[in-house]
Amino acid sequence: MKAYDDKHVKNIVLLGAPKSGKTTLSETMLFEAGIISKRGTIEEKNTVSDYHEIELERGNSVYATLLHTEWKDYKINIIDTPGLEDFIGEVIAAIRVADTAVVLLNAQYGVEVGTEILWEYVDKYQKPTIFAVNQLDTELSSFNKAVEEAQQIFGNSVTIMQYPVNQGPGFNAIIDLLKMTMYRFPTDGGKPEKLPIPPEEKEKADKLHNELVEKAAENDDSLMEMYFDKGSLDEDELRAGIKKGMLQHHVFPVFCLSAKNNMGSGRLMGFIDNVAPAAIEVPAEHTANNSDIPIDPAGPAGLFVFKTLVEPHIGRLTYFKVISGEVKAGMELINLENNTTERISQLFIADGKNRNPIDRLQAGDIGCTLKLKNTRTNDTLADKRFPGPIAPLAFPSPKVRVAIEPQNKGDDEKLSEVLAEIHMEDPTLIIEFNRELKQVILHGQGELHLLVTKWRLENIYKMPVVFLPAKIPYRETIQKPAQASYRHKKQSGGAGQFGEVYMKIEPWYEGMPPYKEHPVRDSEEIVLSWGGKLVFNNCIVGGAIENRFLPAILKGVMEKMQEGPLTGSYVRDIRVSIYDGKMHPVDSNEISFKIAGMMAFREAFHQAAPQLLEPVFDLEASAPDVMMGDIMSELQSHRSIITGMDTLNGNQIIKARIPQAEIDKLFAALRNVTQGKAKIKSQFADYAPVPADMQKKLSESYKEVDAV
Known part of the structure; x- marks a missing residue:
């Protein structure tokens, strides 16, 4: 297979809500380029992109799939992505390595929920962007509505490059404002006929063309001067201005499509070839310490792994983008994350499950290899001269468990x-x-x-x-002081067991006054690995218990704190003072005092107004203003406390504190009432008391289980 240089490789990612037509478009692009001889369909379960068993069963994409086309001496790498937020990790990785994002809008529904979520990552990485309004052949299609919504949400950078002449079931014609030509497609799609713009469309086309010219000129001072001098720009000047605007994230051209009927995909690919930036033209990558690494064909060899996949009967596939230099089959590279050496035994260009061998890949290209032993997603493989590992992909925190x-x-x-x-x-x-x-x-x-x-x-x-159901990591503590004693005595022939312990326990808090009821001989403050503290006071006088048995008593207390008396949860924030006891000159030993300490603590704990604590999280829910009532209602019905409200980018933000036991249920409920438009993030905050009725229920359940 032909290897392309850095100037002739374009990397695009197809993004959009579910059913916006990404997989159908990728299939049409492969067909138009002659990579496949027949287009598959999602209904027939034979597309190149959706080939995994779960995708065939569900009828939508679950994985991001790498494909390629070859179009007019350019190679276009295409990554078809899932539209559902549940698989956002696949999408983030694809956006990161792409040079241009192609965002599909369903002409029937405009900007859908999924599109807004995907846009956050496109905007974060400042990717050059093309919008493609698809399914213009459908009954309810509305190009104007889709564009207006896009402009409202993504700004005035959304710029019409084409518009449909006759959208709806009879759709077959597009006015192209760059070439000022009408394209009319045959019934079965494919190569269009080029025609003059009809008189009835001339005024509209001229107006939109002038807007496009102004948008292109805005991005370059020299183009702006030409525009003032000539009153317009020619086609090459327009291309230059649009490309510069795309690189600056200031121009998002809008194209027209019926991917299903193969109308418009060829013109889109032509624009990607001629105007969309190549990898060498986009901003540099960054290392983990934030220094720049430009896409450089003359630099030391280096690649970034953005996806790992285990295929049945094949093994581990590693997908990567070449950042610098040239990667050849058979070369050895160092994994900069773990300092191991990997041999790139084979190189492939991927088209779904099909892999085409290739000898080398240049900087900017995307490919895959097999059976790397010590390399994972986010790793950098490179020549020793490479400046450092590439900054890793940042994935969102989980939302359910x-x-x-x-x-x-x-x-x-x-x-x-x-x-x-x-x-x-x-x-x-x-x-x-x-x-x-x-x-x-x-x-x-x-x-x-x-x-x-x-x-x-x-x-x-x-x-x-x-x-x-995932259990909740509750904590136990006490609310008032209590005293208890316990005598452990066991006689079974020969040496027996004896130990008696008197203790007082109190709620511990930072800055509490020293214990004064009995003289404290020594005190140990233990920071607990599960949070909180235990303060252990030795108040024994007169040799009632020898010092060598105090560690055993502490061990018994600690063991019971690791399986609390109330629900079996960890115990925290308690001061224990051992002030008396008895021992036997023959029968006393460490195990006797460990058991006595454990049981005395257990009895005192039940008398000290035990309190069960639950983890609570700080939560932010962001959504349009009209949804605030529903969100507030759901939050309150899930034991949340509203802590504040704010506004950001036209959305309302509600801040609340919510028990972890309610988070999973709340997430599902908010997805429901907001049709997925609510953006939710949460972070552990603290532990707080559980309501009394819940504590009673949980304690009784533990007693039943513990008794079995």
């Missing part, structure tokens, strides 16, 4: 291995082995994200699993 266990109890170790492999492919799926809760917890972007993970476990890895 669920506990998981294998159906077959003996498969715990195998499940751990499989989950580690899935996390390697999908860094937005976080695996937590929680020793406190005694659960393996999956953290994901949404319920669908978790369900697809379950499907993969059961269908790809043949690992039947069960989803369970």
